[in-house]
């Protein structure tokens with residue numbers, strides 16, 4: 203179905219501002235259809251002067267439709283045309299005296315001119331199915347009277363409210379609950395739903411005759427200070443939406459001040475109980491907060507483990523053993539970084555560029571001062587799921603550590619270069635860690651090294667992340683490690699599941715044969731050591 207925009211631009215000579223006005227009218231005219239128990243068709247004059255084009259249509263939610271077929275995009279027939287011409291030329295609401303029987307049911311048609319800046323820019327045809335009209339109740343009379351006020355406002359150019367923001371969220375509808383206020387802001391009619399909503403807010407008395415602004419303010423029981431604009435809205439003085447929080451219930455109010463012929467006749471206030479909606483929103487927010495809190499605790503626990511290992515290292519005399527424990531501290535630390543980041547992020551996906559920055563900084567800190575080479579990051583990792591982020595953070599730590607430790611083993615180097623380059627390409631992530639250090643040892647065989655660091659890297663990259671790894675001499679001197687990892691294409695859902703390892707694509711034999719259990723921190727030795735003295739972030743030896 204063509205849109206209002208398309209139709210207005212291709213078939214009418216309406217300007218930008220006129221079309222904008224019609225948009226804001228149709229974003230809010232459900233109200234008019236519901237109060238009228240009638241179908242609405244918005245007709246705009248065709249630019250060649252040949253007639254009227256239907257550019258929008260609305261059915262009532264309060265009663266049966268009078269129009270089975272969609273009319274948008276069609277031109278008005280002779281009967282409709284006459285009605286629309288009269289409404290435009292006489293600039294007033296025009297009602298056909300006899301019902302239209304062409305569809306088999308009696309339909310009363312009216313033309314309501316849509317006025318903007320003193321010009322009639324379109325006409326609304328209101329079609330009421332008279333078959334369903336019964337002896338009107340008080341509710342129906344109030345609706346229809348409100349509809350007539352609104353229709354006059356459309357004709358006078360005061361509805362939609364100029365400058366009012368479009369209703370982006372679903373605002374209350376007529377069927378949710380309706381109050382009619384008189385000139386002084388006193389309730390003259392309350393629909394049963396509206397009355398119930400106020401009862402749930404804690405109102406014991408009848409609403410009829412009360413001053414809605416004052417009554418509403420009196421019901422406020424939330425700890426938050428009373429929103430000033432609430433009184434203005436509840437008094438029917440401003441065309442806005444506000445929420446009342448009272449007695450454990452939340453009720454949304456939308457007021458539509460009625461100003462007809464230049465004088466205030468009162469207001470309509472739509473009332474909707476949104477307690478359940480707000481409760482569910484709060485629940486979701488709590489769930490989110492819980493997940494973040496858990497990440498925070500995992501991070502704390504990991505820091506405790508790191509502190510524990512650090513304590514143990516300090517008690518050892520064999521340098522090799524100490525070094526091994528210190529490396530373990532670093533490995534645990536890199537996982538903690540991921541959890542720390544997740545404890546700030548609202549979703550399961552994390553900005554890995556942030557993590558890479560921190561992992562690089564940690565690696566740089568460990569390198570001793572006299573041959574410090576600062577890692578440089580280029581490109582972008584983008585968003586990654588935590589399932590990918592955790593192993594990748596460990597891999598980066600190992601590779602940076604190796605470059606700093608083995609690539610630059612000797613004193614100061616001014617031209618030391620250590621670069622991490624990341625690139626997302628469709629559903630792949632390419633990462634290069636390159637240094638211009640002394641290079642790999644002559645007898646280094648990347649396929650068969652059994653040292654722990656690269657073993658960990660290989661296990662994580664190949665088995666856990668289903669990617670490939672190549673470590674080789676860097677053209678121009680030094681060493682480079684290249685990772686090629688599959689990640690989900692959509693960055694918002696990046697790698698929600700770690701991909702299956704592709705054993706054929708790996709450059710290394712089955713890693714399980716090579717003591718990988720050592721690479722699994724979950725199976726670490728559970729030896730006890732000075733636990734009572736261990737605190738996160740504390741480095742004091744016992």
Ligand SMILES: Nc1ncnc2c1ncn2[C@@H]1O[C@H](COP(=O)(O)OP(=O)(O)O)[C@@H](O)[C@H]1O
Pocket residue numbers: 600604605606607608609637639640641642643646651652653654655656657681
């Ligand atoms: N960037 C590098 N520059 C030079 N040599 C490296 C580099 N990365 C790894 N190596 C070599 O590979 C070996 C194995 O590394 P790794 O498995 O991490 O064990 P470790 O770091 O404990 O020696 C290192 O001992 C080193 O000889």
Ligand SMILES: [Mg+2]
Pocket residue numbers: 600603604655656
């Ligand atoms: Mg190493």
